[in-house]
Amino acid sequence: MSDNGLSDTSIPLAFDAGSHSIRFGFCNDSTPGSDIPAVVGGMLNGTESDAHTNRIRESLTYRVDTNTLCVPREGMELISIMDKGLIQDWDAFENLMEYAYSSCLFTNPSFQPVIFTESPMNTEKNREKLMELLFEKFNVPAMMLCKNAAAAAFSCGFQTGIVIDSGATHTTAIPVYEGYVMTNAIVSSPMGGDFILNKCEQHFSENNIDVIPHYLIANKQPVNAKEIPIWSRKNTVPNVTNSWHNYMCKSVVEDFQHTVLEVADRDAILSNLPTCHYEFPNGYNQEFGSERFKIPESLFNSTNENGDLTSLSGIVHLCAEMCNNTIIDELYANIIVTGGNSLIKGFPQRLHSEIAADFRNTPRVKLTAPIDSSIRRFGSWIGGALLATTAELNHLWFSSNDYYENGADEISHNYRVTTD
Ligand SMILES: Nc1ncnc2c1ncn2[C@@H]1O[C@H](COP(=O)(O)OP(=O)(O)OP(=O)(O)O)[C@@H](O)[C@H]1O
Ligand SMILES: [Mg+2]
Numbered sequence: 001m002s003d004n005g006l007s008d009t010s011i012p013l014a015f016d017a018g019s020h021s022i023r024f025g026f027c028n029d030s031t032p033g034s035d036i037p038a039v040v041g042g043m044l045n046g047t048e049s050d051a052h053t054n055r056i057r058e059s060l061t062y063r064v065d066t067n068t069l070c071v072p073r074e075g076m077e078l079i080s081i082m083d084k085g086l087i088q089d090w091d092a093f094e095n096l097m098e099y100a101y102s103s104c105l106f107t108n109p110s111f112q113p114v115i116f117t118e119s120p121m122n123t124e125k126n127r128e129k130l131m132e133l134l135f136e137k138f139n140v141p142a143m144m145l146c147k148n149a150a151a152a153a154f155s156c157g158f159q160t161g162i163v164i165d166s167g168a169t170h171t172t173a174i175p176v177y178e179g180y181v182m183t184n185a186i187v188s189s190p191m192g193g194d195f196i197l198n199k200c201e202q203h204f205s206e207n208n209i210d211v212i213p214h215y216l217i218a219n220k221q222p223v224n225a226k227e228i229p230i231w232s233r234k235n236t237v238p239n240v241t242n243s244w245h246n247y248m249c250k251s252v253v254e255d256f257q258h259t260v261l262e263v264a265d266r267d268a269i270l271s272n273l274p275t276c277h278y279e280f281p282n283g284y285n286q287e288f289g290s291e292r293f294k295i296p297e298s299l300f301n302s303t304n305e306n307g308d309l310t311s312l313s314g315i316v317h318l319c320a321e322m323c324n325n326t327i328i329d330e331l332y333a334n335i336i337v338t339g340g341n342s343l344i345k346g347f348p349q350r351l352h353s354e355i356a357a358d359f360r361n362t363p364r365v366k367l368t369a370p371i372d373s374s375i376r377r378f379g380s381w382i383g384g385a386l387l388a389t390t391a392e393l394n395h396l397w398f399s400s401n402d403y404y405e406n407g408a409d410e411i412s413h414n415y416r417v418t419t420d
Contacts, residue, residue, distance in 0.1 A: 022036055038082045040062045063076065113388070117146050146413065147174075166340070169192050203291060231283055262276075300313065340377045
């Protein structure tokens with residue numbers, strides 16, 4: 001083993017934790033081997049759960065990953081591991097890590113160095129807690145940290161640019177210069193996937209469309225479009241918690257969101273655009289027309305109903321304005337789109353035309369959005385895996401010796417590829 005804690009043969013692992021899901025896998029793979037929900041089920045053994053009470057934490061049993069999470073269980077509460085892109089429930093996170101090593105990666109944590117991507121808004125305290133967990137509990141030999149936005153830019157071959165990361169809880173414009181994230185110029189908006197999900201729910205309730213999750217449906221009969229659905233309710237369902245039921249409803253709306261929604265061109269007449277047929281789990285079905293374009297329109301419309309949210313092109317401009325004048329042209333020429341919410345069809349094209357429409361002549365606006373959906377969605381993970389396997393960045397590995405000798409605050413969380 002070399003003195004930076006890396007054995008010559010061990011393949012690093014990359015972890016990219018988001019509010020919607022946590023992605024991880026071996027860095028020599030092209031995409032993360034696992035992508036599991038960033039929520040876990042918490043059950044108080046045998047009795048009704050009160051997962052949110054710290055007092056009884058010790059006796060909680062956690063249920064991790066989609067297969068076990070989606071089984072209706074009496075008293076299972078849903079616990080979010082993340083809050084606004086930062087780890088908030090460390091107990092649940094530790095449990096998820098144990099599950100990741102034992103049931104997905106099938107490796108001993110002390111064998112592989114790990115790279116963790118972190119939110120650009122991560123705090124010193126959070127970073128220290130993560131290092132304490134990794135070095136003291138999991139005994140990892142070495143770790144590297146990297147801002148998720150810088151990693152996403154790196155995955156597209158850029159070290160300078162503005163990264164637009166549209167995730168579940170927010171969309172953020174993050175300026176990156178030669179690998180460094182300029183934290184003072186980050187602009188964030190709550191308009192991410194969850195915002196769109198709420199708009200879908202609002203549309204359903206205004207149009208009397210019931211969202212019945214799969215677990216409640218015993219059988220259904222085919223009905224014509226817009227007819228009252230004919231279905232029967234399962235009578236063997238245990239007494240599930242509200243948090244779990246809401247999560248199941250949310251997954252139905254998410255499916256609609258991913259399948260039906262589309263972003264129109266700037267000047268399109270929405271009523272002339274093609275419709276999309278969708279059937280809900282209880283059999284209710286209809287063609288969705290202009291509403292499937294109207295719902296995501298709010299992302300690009302600066303005059304949204306409350307007037308308190310800036311459009312996504314607006315946050316790009318705000319972010320660029322806060323950067324040094326000498327690099328603005330370079331930033332506009334390197335806009336990188338990443339994150340799951342950007343997968344709504346037409347999102348990158350519309351964002352590009354909105355940003356470009358605000359300029360008459362200069363600067364040149366160039367936007368990069370990987371066409372392959374997994375590359376766009378997993379940009380931070382892919383970039384992190386690339387950084388961890390780039391020989392020029394070997395100096396960024398922080399070994400367990402470094403940790404015990406120098407303490408957590410010595411770790412670097414920005415990268416710079418040395419060219420000399
Ligand atoms: N094909 C798709 N079409 C539209 N939206 C999608 C698609 N796939 C995923 N999403 C949405 O993208 C969001 C998740 O994106 P992502 O994985 O980037 O978030 P995250 O990094 O976990 O969360 P955050 O960045 O908020 O911490 C969810 O709201 C999800 O519904
Ligand atoms: Mg994210």
